[in-house]
Amino acid sequence: LYFYPQDDTTGCTNEAIGFSQLKPEFEKLGAVVIGLSPDSVRKHDKFKAKYDLTVDLVADEERKVIEVYHLWVEKQLYGRRY
Template sequence: MPDVGENAPDFTLPQAGGGEVSLSALKPAPVVLFFYPRDDTPGCTTENKDFTAMKAEFEAAGAHLLGVSKDSIASHEKFVTKHELATTLLSDENGTVCEDYGVWGEKKMYGKTFMGITRATFLIDGEGKIAKAWPKVKVPGHAEEVLEAVKAL
């Protein structure tokens, strides 16, 4: 996982709705990059709805919101439509970006071990450096905490 102060690993990923997003192309705007395990699951839905509800505030602070999971573009598009989401969702189907950010790894649930995405968020400043990282996100209040960090940049 990249440390605060390090350069954020650059990437280009396809986005729901068409086209691609490159992290480096968003400079000098700050970027909120949040990784979540899976479309249309309770925690992931809540997290995306919370960011959607606050999207105007993030935009007013000059920040881009990018959500990343290994789900397909088709899955993202169904998720966006079903829950009326306004976050930009990127598909990392091959997991390269998840690995670059250190969020892909072994997880345990209900006594079973499996590989998956750890819910994590990175605030990337206008120079492309990690300004703040939340390595193990708890969803309630998270979007508000991230917005405060964006405003403090």
């Protein structure tokens, strides 16, 4: 299970493409790769189609799983909080 903040951003796209390329290697080891983000199922479907991704993507729109892992936290950059 890997977490990422948003579909179709540079880093997240590269990560998803990399996991998709390595999926057969993970499967040989008996592992399943699942990406999880707060994006919707519809957005995941577009993302997968655009980049021909083969990994499973899970929508956590309410951020319930993300919050259990303490991954959704307030950040600060140049005095701005988000």
